[in-house]
Structures are given as structure tokens and as C-alpha cells.
Amino acid sequence: MTTSSDLPLSLPDAFTVAQARDAGVSPGRLRGRDLSRPFHGVRARVEPTPGSLEASCRALLPRLRSGQFFSHETALYLLGVPQPEWPYEPTIHVSTHRPAREPRTHAVVGHRLQLRTPAHTTVGGMPVEHPARAWRQTGTLWRLDDLVAAADHLISGRSPLTDAAELRGEIEVMGDVRGGILRRALALARGGVRSPRETCLRLLLSRAGLPEAEVAWNLFDDRGTFVAELDLAFPRYRLAVEYDGRVHADDARQFARDADRWAAIRGLGWQHERVLAHHLVGDGRLAVAMVREALQRAGWTPGR
DSSP states (O other), rough: OOOOSSOOOSSSSSEEEHHHHTTTOOOHHHHHSBBOOTTTTTTEEEEOOOOOOOHHHHHHGOOOOTTTTTTTHHHHTTTTOOOSSOOOOEEEEEEEETTTTTOOOOOOOEEOOOOOOOOEEEEETTEOOOHHHHHHHHHTSHHHHHHHHHHHTTSSSOSSSSSHHHHHHHHHOOOOTTTTHHHHHHOOOOOTOOOOOHHHHHHHHHHHHHHOOOOOOOOEOTTEEEEEEEEEEEEEGTEEEEEOOOOSOOHHHHHHHHHHHHHHHHHOOOOOEEGGGGSTTTTTTHHHHHHHHHHHHOOOTOOO
């Protein structure tokens, strides 16, 4: 029985039938059971991991022509942007600019974009759309809060993938979609957010009529010594609110450091509320109630 080791070493893990024939592989060998057929005209030494979008993209890579690149939500995924949590099955999107033609094959959504100077980059050896352009393209696919979480991620971190001005500029150049959903998402986006659950919590509190929280707020003591960076802060009311997604404290040392940090925050006269995953289940009313009560203890009055 033949195995993938019989194939020329010059062939990558996934390759086109044309590449294999050029390398001297016979049609019979290409029908071997040890080779998967992830896409039309493509053979792979290993079956792509089920449910792995990255593996599927790599399997499709040999089939891409010059000028074609991963776009829309696929590009955001490859760039590390959080994906929606709702029942969601990502699709492979591949684009090209006119006058070239988009790919047409099963399990791939092809897009022929208007004539424009390409701006795609390379991620892990794969051609990927520019972050700001990919975010705008995804405006036709995702819900508002998912677009906010994506924007939060794109403009946060020590080396942001883009900034709010670039996202805004992309909307101005190419236009908004779905009744202005991108402008609404960008207006709600904030830099410094660490996770989509933090975005969810922030939006939840704001929509409940609570004061808007400061994001990634640095807390210092009276001597100017840094104490902590707070996920969400209400400085006027000396209230820190943070999301903790851990199911249990599986890292004892990290938990000890966190406990010391929480004590230091409280030692400065601040309240500290930890919102856990179960507090956000359903409509998140438990999280809202926790923060509302803490604000009221600090003197906040609804409607002020």
C-alpha cells in the first residue's frame, strides 16, 4: 500500500493536482486513499482538522491565484480577532480586486472587489486582507456587539493592528453597511480591552443606564505608585469592576497574586467587584445588579 511518503518532498502538505503532475506524480497516485481532497483540484497529505478554519485555509492556499487573499471574517480570524460566541460557523471568504476573477469552488465564498490598490498582508504564510478593510467587510455578516468586540481587539494591545482613525477612514472611503452598523460599532469601541467578554460587560452596563466606565484605567496610590490596571473603573465612585472568566483557580500562584492585587485595590478605599462567567448568562442581570448596587453604595443615584 502506498503512503504519502511516496510523494516528492518538494510538494507541501497541501498541493494542487497540477503541482503534483509537474512533480511527476501519476494520476493513480493522486487517487490514493491516504490523500484527502479538501477542495476541488487540491490534495492533502493530512485531512484538515475538523472545525479548524486555519487548517482549511492552509489546505486551500495552493489553489489561490496571484492577487487572491483571505478576507472578511476569515481574515479577522487569521489575524486573531475574537469570533462571535453565538451559534456560529465561520465561512472561508476569499477576495480579489477587479479585473481579476474571484475563486469559485465549494465551501468558499468568493468576492470580486472594486478596483483598488491592494493592501493585504501575510499571516503565517497566508495572504490576508488589511485589518481595517476586513473589519468593514465583516459588517455585512456580524451582529453589532460582535463588531464592537472586533474593533476593541483591533485597536487594543501594545501593538494594535489598526486604530480608530483608520477604521473610520475605511468607512468614509468605502461606505457603511446595514443601516450604519459600522459607525455605531465604532462609536461604541474602546481601546485597552483585553477580551470580548469585557466588551460584553461594558456594553451591558452602559445599556442598563449605568455611568460609562473608564477602560484599562491605571490606579495609583497617594504617592504616585502604580497599583493596578483596572478592566473597568468608575473613578468618581471609587469602584473597580473586572471580568474573571476562570472556572476555578487552577493556578495557585496566579490566584495568590490576584488576591493580593484585589486587597491592594480595596486598601485604597475602592470597591472591587469581580464579574464571573455565570453572572453574564442570559441577559446578564446578575452582573448589572452587582455593579448597580456597588455604585449606589458609593453615592450614585439613577438618572444623574
